[in-house]
Amino acid sequence: MESSHxxxxxxxxxxxxxxxxxxxxxxxxxxSPAQDRDRGGQQRRSRVDFHVRPRxxxxxRDLLATGQKTAWVFDGDDxxxxxxxxxxxxxxxxNCRLALARDLTLSSLVTWLQKNASxxxxxxxxxxxxxxxxxxxxxxxxxxxxxxxxxxxxxCSWPDGAHTHTDLIVDGTKVQFKxxxxxxxxxxxxxxxxLYTSAGTSTAGxxxxxxxxxxSFDTLVAVAWLDxxxxxxxxxxxxxxxxxxxxxxxxxxxxxxTLHAPIGKQPDLQARRPADTWTRTYFCVA
Numbered sequence: 567m568e569s570s571h572x573x574x575x576x577x578x579x580x581x582x583x584x585x586x587x588x589x590x591x592x593x594x595x596x597x598s599p600a601q602d603r604d605r606g607g608q609q610r611r612s613r614v615d616f617h618v619r620p621r622x623x624x625x626x627r628d629l630l631a632t633g634q635k636t637a638w639v640f641d642g643d644d645x646x647x648x649x650x651x652x653x654x655x656x657x658x659x660x661n662c663r664l665a666l667a668r669d670l671t672l673s674s675l676v677t678w679l680q681k682n683a684s685x686x687x688x689x690x691x692x693x694x695x696x697x698x699x700x701x702x703x704x705x706x707x708x709x710x711x712x713x714x715x716x717x718x719x720x721x722c723s724w725p726d727g728a729h730t731h732t733d734l735i736v737d738g739t740k741v742q743f744k745x746x747x748x749x750x751x752x753x754x755x756x757x758x759x760x761l762y763t764s765a766g767t768s769t770a771g772x773x774x775x776x777x778x779x780x781x782s783f784d785t786l787v788a789v790a791w792l793d794x795x796x797x798x799x800x801x802x803x804x805x806x807x808x809x810x811x812x813x814x815x816x817x818x819x820x821x822x823x824t825l826h827a828p829i830g831k832q833p834d835l836q837a838r839r840p841a842d843t844w845t846r847t848y849f850c851v852a
Contacts, residue, residue, distance in 0.1 A: 637675040638665040695724075705745045709789030710734055712796040713743070731763060731782035742783040746790040746799070746825050755826070755833040755841060759788045761811055762821040777819025780812040788825055798850040799825050809844075825849075 638655060644664055645653065655661050662668050667678050698704040710733060714722055725732040725740070732740040746757040762775040763782070786806060788799040806812050806823075813819030826833065826841065827849035833841035 635671070637667075637670040637672065638662065639667040639670075639675075639678065640665050702745065705791070706733070706743050706789075708791075709743050709745055709787070709796065712789060713787060713798065716796070716798065731778060736785070739784040740782075741785045741787055742778070744786065744788045744823075746788045748790070748830055749824070752831060755831045756843075757788070757790050757825040757827070757830060759823050759825060760821065761786075761806075761819075761823045775821055777811065777813040777821050779819075780807050780814040782812070786823075788823070790825070790827075790829070792829060797827065797829055799827070799845055799848045800850055801845065801848045805848075 636657070640653075653661060655665075657669060667675075670678060696707060698707065713734075714720075721737050723735045725735055731742060733743045734741045744759040744761070746759040748754075749756050749758045761778060763778055765774040765776040767773055780803075782803070784803050786799075786801045786803060788801070790797045803812065807814070810817050811820045811823060823845070824842075825845045826843040827846055833843060
């Protein structure tokens with residue numbers, strides 16, 4: 567799992583565009599003095615576009631949007647009612663008037679936030695880390711919590727930064743957590759977990775993945791849940807690299823890992839191609 571804990575302001579992807587049209591009376595123009603009139607001598611109004619990602623339940627309800635020199639603050643509930651993920655702000659027009667505070671300089675924005683700090687109730691780090699965008703993320707955090715409960719003597723801390731290949735620092739080493747699922751819904755032997763990281767999107771908009779690069783983490787912890795009971799594999803990254811799973815200059819790497827253990831459906835010992843059960847060595851008996 568890759569951490570996704572981010573401040574509210576980081577939820578915005580910003581782009582700037584110019585539209586030629588007279589500004590509303592008293593409107594603010596963010597264009598530079600050399601560019602604030604079009605060829606017809608009319609003033610241009612500045613438009614700033616944002617992409618607003620859906621909020622998680624319990625996250626800060628307000629949204630902060632900043633242009634090059636101007637800032638606005640919006641009530642997240644008002645934005646949700648619009649049913650749109652794009653927000654175009656033109657000073658003096660509809661979306662601008664929707665703002666709780668508008669046409670703020672950065673210094674006046676800080677003052678406004680200080681005066682209205684009560685709008686954002688504080689939450690603990692635990693609560694913030696246990697709000698998830700997907701069931702996959704929820705299960706992986708459940709696995710981290712189960713690991714801490716299983717080995718309470720180990721010193722655990724969160725890594726610095728977001729979107730790293732490390733989910734937890736354990737006794738000074740970098741650990742990556744994955745949820746293991748039964749193969750074929752339990753009809754095939756063993757379990758399966760992903761072993762890839764995001765590589766952006768294709769020109770067609772499809773998500774791309776790459777195997778983890780060598781050195782991404784020190785240990786892989788895979789967690790399988792049977793009858794709501796956790797089962798663990800703890801595999802050194804060096805073992806994965808030696809077996810060709812990690813991407814490097816000399817090998818392409820792999821995006822999935824098959825796990826075997828004395829739980830779940832077992833391999834057919836009479837099969838023409840016996841299953842490679844090397845991961846049994848790293849299964850932790852509860």
